[in-house]
Amino acid sequence: MTEKQLQEVGRTYEIFMTDDGSHSVRVGNTDVTFHSTKGALRESRHVFLDNGFLYWLQQQPSSKKLTVFEVGFGTGLNALLTAIAATQNRIDVHYHAVDLYPLPVEIYSRLNYPELLGEPELYKIIMQTGWEQLLYVSPFFRLHKSKSNLLDYTFKVKVDVVYFDAFAPEDQPEMWVQHVYTKIYEALNPGGVLVTYCSKGVVRRALHQAGFTVVKLPGPPGKREVIRAIKE
16 A cells, blocks of 8 residues: 555554554554554564664663664654663663654554553653654653654754664555665764664665665564664
């Protein structure tokens, strides 16, 4: 389903339970989901936290600051996990995210991430902070959400870690192409990484063409492989 078709379904949403007991969201009367049906929380931790955020910290153990950029803010789960990890690791995180269609409060307020992670107030602040503003969410986590499309977005800061969490290539093919990755590559600091759940050959080739070194990694349950792309 293309972006145009996603618009035509009216952007209605349905909450459903994934296999690890965490919620995810389905778009309209489609098969397009925000997370793996095998486990939303498990997928986010594995792909973005472990292979992106924590990997970067291991490579830069003396760093006191980290800039994260998320493509597809969605349910805010990746931001919540990162805010928790920032406090645990006592590192100053500047978190930037783009999303053209933010979830309405009547959907995100019913998701069970705050209860599962024990952070109801933190999640509420992350989801309710205004857009187009850089705001302190916690002593170690600053958040800037932009209601825009990555294709039209202009990077104003250099980035260390990119969470590439757009809808799948069959749903948003315009996002998984070389010129998009070239734009991200140019915004990354040397040693910066991009992580994503999709390891299709067309995605790996586009990343290579943009200049990345691409590493295939074991995936979470239900997914054989995921990708880490590095700006050497």
